[in-house]
Amino acid sequence: MTDPLIRLASLAKVYHMGDVDVHALRGATLDIAAGDFVAVMGASGSGKSTLMNILGCLDRPSSGAYRLDGRDVSGLDRSELALVRNRTIGFVFQSFNLLSRTSALENVELPLLYAGVGNRERHARAHEALQRVGLGDRVDHHPNQLSGGQQQRVAIARSLVGRPRLILADEPTGNLDTRTSVEIMVLFQELGRSGITIVLVTHEADIAEYAARVIVMRDGLVREDRRQTPRDAAATLAAWPATEPEPVAPVAGGAP
Amino acid sequence: MSPLQTLRVAIRAILRNKLRSLLTALGIIVGVGVLIAISAVGEGAKQNVSDKFASMGSNLLIVLSGSASTGGSRGGSGSMPTLTWDDLQAIQNECSAVRRAAPALRTRVSVVSDEQNWSTEVQGTTPDFFIIREWQTTSGVIFTQADTDDGTKIAMLGRTVADKIFPGMADPSGATIRIKNIPFLVGGILAKKGQNPMGQDYDDVVVVPLKAYQRFIAGGFNAYINGAILVNSYSPEATARASTQVSRLLRDRHRLVDGLDDDFSVRNLTEMVQAQVEGVETVAMLLWITAAVSLLVGGIGIMNIMLVSVTERTREIGLRMAVGATPGQILIQFMTEALTLAVVGGGLGIAMGVGSAMVLAWWLGWSVLIRPEITLLAFGVSAGVGLVFGIYPAYRASRLDPIDALRYE
């Protein structure tokens, strides 16, 4: 059997707040195979975001080991971590985090800019990514000219444009209404089918239904880990009751 | 990220807050502007000063009655004359570095033509005066040694006097003017010299032969020279030597024992040029300091606004880091921004400096000299300011923790 894409062993994270130590993770151990679609659930404060930050190489564990794609990344320096984020990982945030007053296209191009991809290829790939999330006709729109769902699609396009192996999404549907959430899940399922590994944090059980595997965290530990047959988001959307009122005002996300 | 892309992002960030960027760059704009203006005007002023001294005649010494520390420094007036005609003769004959010496007696009187009168300085001298002063005529001829000895009533008019008492007449040679009611024939018009270094008009003068001056204007012969002795040496190098020789000779002739001050002064025009240039340089120095302070303030302004910018854009920085920007790339990004701000400010400053130098020069009647290397230097200095004051904010940005930055409210 090949190595999993992610291998965590007794991962711990302690935040020092003055005299108090906050144990956000207390020794989480977890493997995630390439191509898996994992939903992470758990109560508020159980360490989900802390886990995601470490998975995303935005943060380093206090102790324990993290191997990403067979490589120990817990000891890398800031620049090396930046490189891993750029080449291997895509992020989707709850609050979208798009650059304001910057077109959708340029937002999507951002990771490629830091990867040093030339102008022509960068434009082409960003266009392609926007097409893939269904925003081929919105490339020149600025975030404030897009709905919340559309902004999150731009963010997803941005996360996939660098052809990452792993996409991490911390409550990506947290600011969206139910129907739009399902639309976003359709996208994630499509990405999953194309071979990208997806780890997604959610508070909503019906969002977790679209994942192939559900992990539940409590007090900084993985307490539950089950496989399930994922619900088909596209089918759910097709069968969406016509009577349900269309979402009018999507919740605006903060953009930097 | 390519340098071009980095620059693009920087320019965009700067243009996002146009007014703020402009105000930030103001310190640099003013600093560089002053720097360019002073160097242009300063160079012009130096040129101007030496031009004016050159118009007095080169290798020139002026010997005056009275010591340099008393009223004697004010053109000999206000102190008893101590120079005699024998002194003049001795200077001419005994000082090896002296080529020529001429007396210049002077007084202020009115000169009158048929229709106008004008109060001016009348000088009595010998033809050597014109050689020493390197002064030619534009019309007529300079009076001769014979005229000087005979006391012929001939007057050479400076351009200003000619214009005042013969308005509209290009060449009044041959006309008659009256000085102290004595008719003088206008022998010729002297070439225009412009202003002397103290701002007086060289051309506001009438020059007459020595004897005629003594007889008709001074009202008789005086054993002392009421005025100055102009001396010219053989070469610029000989000027200092001539000065020493004249001083020694006069001390000797005036029987000044050791410990007694000179009762005359010898002024070296070359040294005076230097003094004036130094004066200009002192003023320029003050302006240089102004420019430096302004650049410093400009630099601090840039640092301040960059720190504000880093704080405002903390989330943006976090996001850029999340998608793969290395700390180095963030550092370069913010350095580029500070640098662009400073260099654009420098460019505007250069434009402003050149503009104001031109206005000033026109106003002062000087020529401006804008040296290309000063422009380059100004660009260099602004870039330097941008780098020095941009590095700390940029470093701060690059040290941000991506998660903290992303969470920043």
Ligand SMILES: Nc1ncnc2c1ncn2[C@@H]1O[C@H](COP(=O)(O)OP(=O)(O)OP(=O)(O)O)[C@@H](O)[C@H]1O
């Ligand atoms: N930067 C930090 N400094 C100190 N304590 C922190 C920090 N980040 C998280 N914590 C603490 O670590 C614990 C886990 O936080 P985490 O954000 O991982 O929870 P979560 O599961 O994502 O919660 P939620 O569902 O509300 O997002 C919490 O007790 C939190 O207070």
Ligand SMILES: [Mg+2]
């Ligand atoms: Mg969280």
